[in-house]
Amino acid sequence: xxxxxxxxxxxxxxxxxxxxxxxxxxxxxxxxxxxxxxxxxxxxxxxxxxxxxxxxxxxxxxxxxxxxxxxxxxxxxxxxxxxxxxxxxxxxxxxxxxxxxxxxxxxxxxxxxxxxxxxxx
Amino acid sequence: xxxxxxxxxxxxxxxxxxxxxxxxxxxxxxxxxxxxxxxxxxxxxxxxxxxxxxxxxxxxxxxxxxxxxxxxxxxxxxxxxxxxxxxxxxxxxxxxxxxxxxxxxxxxxxxxx
Numbered sequence: 306x307x308x309x310x311x312x313x314x315x316x317x318x319x320x321x322x323x324x325x326x327x328x329x330x331x332x333x334x335x336x337x338x339x340x341x342x343x344x345x346x347x348x349x350x351x352x353x354x355x356x357x358x359x360x361x362x363x364x365x366x367x368x369x370x371x372x373x374x375x376x377x378x379x380x381x382x383x384x385x386x387x388x389x390x391x392x393x394x395x396x397x398x399x400x401x402x403x404x405x406x407x408x409x410x411x412x413x414x415x416x417x418x419x420x421x422x423x424x425x426x
Numbered sequence: 427x428x429x430x431x432x433x434x435x436x437x438x439x440x441x442x443x444x445x446x447x448x449x450x451x452x453x454x455x456x457x458x459x460x461x462x463x464x465x466x467x468x469x470x471x472x473x474x475x476x477x478x479x480x481x482x483x484x485x486x487x488x489x490x491x492x493x494x495x496x497x498x499x500x501x502x503x504x505x506x507x508x509x510x511x512x513x514x515x516x517x518x519x520x521x522x523x524x525x526x527x528x529x530x531x532x533x534x535x536x537x538x539x
Contacts, residue, residue: 340528342476349517349531350519350521351530352527352529355526355528364527364528365526365527366527367427367527405478409528410464410523411523412523413466413468413476413478414478414481414487416475416477417475418475419475
């Protein structure tokens, strides 16, 4: 069964850092691009970042550029999101999503259940 | 950045009737190299992650009922539910994956009339 399981979400004060992880199983992880998408409470979907199969192409939303870093470890079938200088507006449910292609310019065909990040003092 | 808009914001349709959602992009998402529209549709039910319905603007994802169809090209796209079922109550999002940032539309909420 194809599965994505996010972890690392927490309640943190503004300015702190947090690292999210996504454990993948049931598919050949190193053949597909991966993404992070977030959803603030009661709001719509916002694409955060994407990484190609070999980490050769990476993209970020303007709202997180310079603060967030996406990475992957194909040997561990894992995707990560390092989040620094967190702000209240980063509060959201963070989804890990598998792309249908090796390139980041692709649809997302598998989604995890999400991990909640709350930024508040 | 490519801005995605959707209309209507919400709609209520009787069971068995057609539901139509429009999605427009601020610039074309048709790639000239492969003649593909980099546009996907997702369905999100309360408390659940999004689910892929349609990709490349008109290709139905495996397992998605054939009452869901996507059409359009360039900047104008449509998601059609040909005969609304109770389980189709959800919010529907379009997303362009033509260029970063890969923007989503604001969503359209579909309910039963």
